[in-house]
Amino acid sequence: MINIAILGFGVVGSGVADLLSKNKKQIADLVGEELNIKYILDLREFPDSPFGHLVIHDFDTIVNDESIDTVIEVMGGSHPAYEFTKSALSRGKNVVSSNKEVVANFGDEFLRLAKENSVSYRFEASVGGGIPIIDPLVSTLRHNDTQEVRGILNGTTNYILTKMFTLGESFENALKAAQERGYAERNPDADILGIDAARKIVILAAIVTGKLIPVDSIHTEGITGIRDSDIKLAESIGRKIKLVARCIVNDGAPTVMVAPFMLSEASPLMHADGVYNAVEYIGSPLGNIMMYGKGAGAGATASAVVSDVVSCCAKVGSLSLGFTKVKEGGNFLDFASQTYLAFAPEHADEVMLAFDDAVRVRAEECAVITSLMTEADIEKKLCALGEKGIVPLSRIRLL
Amino acid sequence: MINIAILGFGVVGSGVADLLSKNKKQIADLVGEELNIKYILDLREFPDSPFGHLVIHDFDTIVNDESIDTVIEVMGGSHPAYEFTKSALSRGKNVVSSNKEVVANFGDEFLRLAKENSVSYRFEASVGGGIPIIDPLVSTLRHNDTQEVRGILNGTTNYILTKMFTLGESFENALKAAQERGYAERNPDADILGIDAARKIVILAAIVTGKLIPVDSIHTEGITGIRDSDIKLAESIGRKIKLVARCIVNDGAPTVMVAPFMLSEASPLMHADGVYNAVEYIGSPLGNIMMYGKGAGAGATASAVVSDVVSCCAKVGSLSLGFTKVKEGGNFLDFASQTYLAFAPEHADEVMLAFDDAVRVRAEECAVITSLMTEADIEKKLCALGEKGIVPLSRIRLL
Missing domain, CATH: 3.40.50.720 (NAD(P)-binding Rossmann-like Domain)
Structure with missing residues (x-):
């Protein structure tokens, strides 16, 4: 016994x-x-x-x-x-x-x-x-060259974004619905500001790189700024907005972030809706795999806890794992993506001048999708516009 | 060394x-x-x-x-x-x-x-x-009460069905395309007749129940009988046809089968397209989880092999696993599902009489979806129709 x-x-x-x-x-x-x-x-x-x-x-x-x-x-x-x-x-x-x-x-x-x-x-x-994520990452994937681990790691925000997408609800109403169904806490800040997802991606990053990054050092955006019209724009271009936590690995060095992304059909994460979580691992020579399931709830979480208890008590070993604390989670300013930006329609001329190779995707507002740009470059342009009093209503990266 | x-x-x-x-x-x-x-x-x-x-x-x-x-x-x-x-x-x-x-x-x-x-x-x-499937099933899920393990386990057939769905190609042309791209062998029988998927579900069934079932004893259907019009019908009701291998567990006793199923949005397997594989595990208290990735290819398979080699050589133990050979894979005649049946239009009256609570879903042919019926019951009705020379053009179960 x-x-x-x-x-x-x-x-x-x-x-x-x-x-x-x-x-x-x-x-x-x-x-x-x-x-x-x-x-x-x-x-x-x-x-x-x-x-x-x-x-x-x-x-x-x-x-x-x-x-x-x-x-x-x-x-x-x-x-x-x-x-x-x-x-x-x-x-x-x-x-x-x-x-x-x-x-x-x-x-x-x-x-x-x-x-x-x-x-x-x-x-x-x-x-x-309850999704087996940690154990596969620790035990069965570390002989690959990791390119990225990314995931939808917070069920509360995914539930809210799914409600906004399927029912056309506002963020506020979707949050209220989540609270009524017990999917969001009365103080939902840790979820909707991305802090919960940040903690989780820091753990996954530590497993695949050995580096434990301070949670408050990584670029973390929540979903509070997402407007109904952003959701509709995403839908009109065949995409969905999800809060994605990413750990991109270059030569063993991680760049870690949490932010809303517009996902396309090409990403298997796109189909993880509601309170479901999903983690995608991309490495060589494996290619990409995804683990998917309910990210919370007594039964699912108890199953994961008991799987660890069984492993400990059965004295099943595991591959050696160690974390080393580091100061920060990579240089976010070097991260490059295409970005959706929305501005008030009266700024269209100036915006199109600043982002001269962007594609305009909506007429009512000045909504554009930029070319592939680093955060540093896009910040520079937005700063210049900001000095003229032109600030984006939305800024959501594509994946 | x-x-x-x-x-x-x-x-x-x-x-x-x-x-x-x-x-x-x-x-x-x-x-x-x-x-x-x-x-x-x-x-x-x-x-x-x-x-x-x-x-x-x-x-x-x-x-x-x-x-x-x-x-x-x-x-x-x-x-x-x-x-x-x-x-x-x-x-x-x-x-x-x-x-x-x-x-x-x-x-x-x-x-x-x-x-x-x-x-x-x-x-x-x-x-x-390369998808970690066996190890999670062996090591991290067996404390659950398993209800089902099911999956899209054969990339060749999934590639063919995806081509038929997205490009409207016939089975023959899609098979040819798969052979040209190296996704199907010159003799594709083991894949398209469901034998490869049958072997794989027998392995998964053995892990979750301990019972090793003879591959040739399980109900195995391939995809050779699937017509373009079946694919279109599925699409018109928001479904996709996939070759699904299932191990349904009742009180520890497995019922194992391989057959094409019409999947709805409610099933996460629906989005596994092309050469991707996916395995869904359903148990209590866990709920459902899915593992997804490329089911073949040198790199992915090598990654899985090396993960086992690393575990062996690092002397990482695993939970005890043993299989016992049994005679057969459950009683398929007791398996109940809704089924899509298509007949020549001239048989409509007799078909609707035989399946009096079925819903007609297409006018050009007599295409119906039955109520939830056991295989035994549906066989009885089809036999009676058969005696009158009325045989279905298609018979595909819903999931």
């Missing part, structure tokens, strides 16, 4: 407890031994839960209990998740986490500690809910 | 040699030791290849060489691949295979032999080219 402890008894924590209990025999067959939830750490009491009698309030009980093999950290937030993880790893316990915030901020330290103590630190559930 | 041998120096074999050589350092970092191709077994000589000096013609040299750690079997066909694999595993060597035919026919025996000799038998490249 292998004893485990769950830190945090919220949606994910109770989903994990349910799955471990419901499929107990099947999981024991995989692991070779039965798993036993010995403690659940939470501030609250759960008198009505079948797991209520396992709830304790003191982390020290867990970390001092030598019979605990694996600790499942599904609390969220940086603290005390950071302290608890560090302490558990130092005491020779495997740690499994669904907490993208701590992985993105402290993954380097945790992986080092795990190696020093000959235990595992695993975090499949931190990106893409 | 770890010595390996490659059996078969065709497209895949030389792709593997190229990748191992080109990314030698990167692979050594993952494994922790350098990999060395010591022998390549082939009947031919390759005087112009940079690997030509490694080519030998006698398998015994390899199996008797105690320094050989891992054997890569990329010969294809059942014999002598079967004998070589058995011999290598018995002599304590890991075996990595891209050969779906031997895995589907003898996987049970190979996995048993590998366990007895404390080595690995791995076959990621046997299904879905």
